[in-house]
Amino acid sequence: MAASNTSLICVNDYEKAAKGVMKEAAWAYFSAAADEETTFNECPAAYKRYYLIPRILRPIEERTLSTTVLGETISFPVCISPTAYHKFAHPEGEKATSKAAKSCDTLMILSSISTTRLEDVAEVAPGGLRWMQSYMFQDKQLFEILVRRAEASGYKAMVLTVDDPREGKRYKTIPYGYVGIYEADGMGMANFDVDIEAVRKAKVTGDKNLTRYGYEQTNSYATWNYVKWAKTITNLPIVVKGVISPASAREAVEAGVHGILVSVHGGRQLDGLPPPIEMLQRIVKIAKPAGIEVYIDGGVRTGTDVLKAIALGAKAVFVGRPVLWGLALKGQQGVQDVLEIYRDEFDRAMSLTGCKTIKDIDSTLVLHKSNLHTAKL
Ligand SMILES: Cc1cc2nc3c(=O)[nH]c(=O)nc-3n(C[C@H](O)[C@H](O)[C@H](O)COP(=O)(O)O)c2cc1C
Structure with missing residues (x-):
């Protein structure tokens, strides 16, 4: 395990x-x-505004970290957020991530703009639990083809990213040119190479145009009607990713989604949003009575962060960048090492707060700093 490496402890x-x-x-x-990356910086910092209020001397010797997401068992509640372009991090790209997720017995959401075809990602890790992310592509035919392929390859849900009608302004990437980054080193958007008229046209002058086409497709001015339509073309559960406002959560419930991933896209879209952990409880209050699972991502960096999110009502947490860091360093092994750090720290956090199972983790274990002197404990 990575914890034995003294330079990679957390x-x-x-x-x-x-x-x-x-x-x-x-x-x-x-x-x-x-x-200005305000939201990005606030995401991890916000977790530190919650204190843990542990129970002591509980029978915690034998603990179970496993839980379910949309009815499927995972060995601990830390899953992989969809992130694009894993081959930027490691030549084995999404295949390495997929094998790591399977090996750690957890869920991976594959980005639709992956550098590996979704079929190949599934094939290298048979039996692994995977959901397929998609933007609400301008071309609905493209979306439908992706859904059919995800179904055929055993993906268990479609995750619709709803916070990206156009890309946020990311100062750091501007010097490289948006599409320029995507085209670097001949890496392409592998899932877009499908046999439809628009793609055939885009390919006329080579793969660079295909990537440009794929990139443009991700920016669409879709509405809730798109989500409702997506529900009509597949039996896969629909999860919406990128909900941060309670009003949108209500609309998601009305649209009949099966899951809500409370997320600010890791601070990459709209700056000035509140950190997800601060909005979680309010969204859970709206979604849970309707039987809708709520997940969270953004700034989860420690096992105690995981415990706080579960205590405030998340069914599971997702992590984005940390997976890419592990991947860049050591491929599959690096991703596994990162996930095992989360598992170890989360297990420790459960022990130290007196929790034997996930069900024992409830809101009495956390207290927002602002309530420290007023809350009835
Ligand atoms: C490099 C990078 C690429 C991403 N690509 C996608 C993507 O293709 N689709 C998507 O829905 N979210 C994407 N995201 C957002 C993540 O799914 C996730 O919401 C975010 O990274 C969570 O925050 P964290 O990195 O602090 O864990 C990306 C994030 C990063 C950092």
């Missing part, structure tokens, strides 16, 4: 180390966030 250690091995443009792409 998840944040991987960030510094990964920066050291990555190409400048790739690092700019992975680390970038929108505008």
Whole structure:
């Protein structure tokens, strides 16, 4: 396990180390966030505004970390957020991440703008639990083809990213040119190579145009009607990713989604949003009575962060950049090492707060700093 490596003791250690091995443009792409990066910086910081209020002397000797997401069992509640372009981090790209997720017995969401075809990602890790992310492509035919392929390859849900009608302004990537970054080193958007008229046209002058086409497709001015339509073309559960406002959560419930991933896209889209952990409880209050699972991502860096999110109502947490850091450093092994740090720290956090199972983790274990002197305990 990575914890035996004295320079890679915690998840944040991987960030510094990964920066050291990555190409400048790739690092700019992975680390970038929108505008002044206020939301990005607030995401991890917000977790520290919650104190843990443990129970002691509980029978915690034998603990179980496993839980379910949309009815499927995972060995602990830390899953992989969809992030694009894993081959920027490591030549084995999404295949390495997929094998690591399977090996750690957890869920991976594959980005639709991956550098590996979704079929190949599934094939290298048979039996692994995977969901397929998609933007609401301008071309609905493209979306439908992706859904059919995900179904055929055993993906268990479609995750619709709803916070990206257009890309946030990321200062760090501008010097490299948006599409320029995507085209670097001949890496393409592997899932877009499908046989439809628009793609055939885009390919006329080579793969660079295909990537440009794929990139443009991700920016669409879709509405809730798109989500409702997506529900009509597949039996896969629909999860919406990128909900931060309670009003949008209500609309998601009305649209009949199966899951809500409370997320600010890692601070890469709209700057000035509140950190997800601060909005989680309010969204859970809206979604849970409707039987809708709520997940969270953004700034989860320690096992105690995981415990706080579960205590405030998340069914599971997702992590984005930390997976890329592990991948950049040591491929599959690096991703596994990062996930095992989360598992170990989360297990420790459960022990130290007196929790034997996930069900024992409830809101009485956390207290927002602002309530410290007034809350009835
Ligand atoms: C390099 C990078 C690429 C990303 N690509 C996608 C993507 O293709 N689709 C998507 O829905 N979210 C994408 N995201 C957002 C992540 O899914 C996730 O919301 C975010 O990274 C969580 O925050 P964290 O990195 O602090 O864990 C990306 C994030 C990063 C850092």
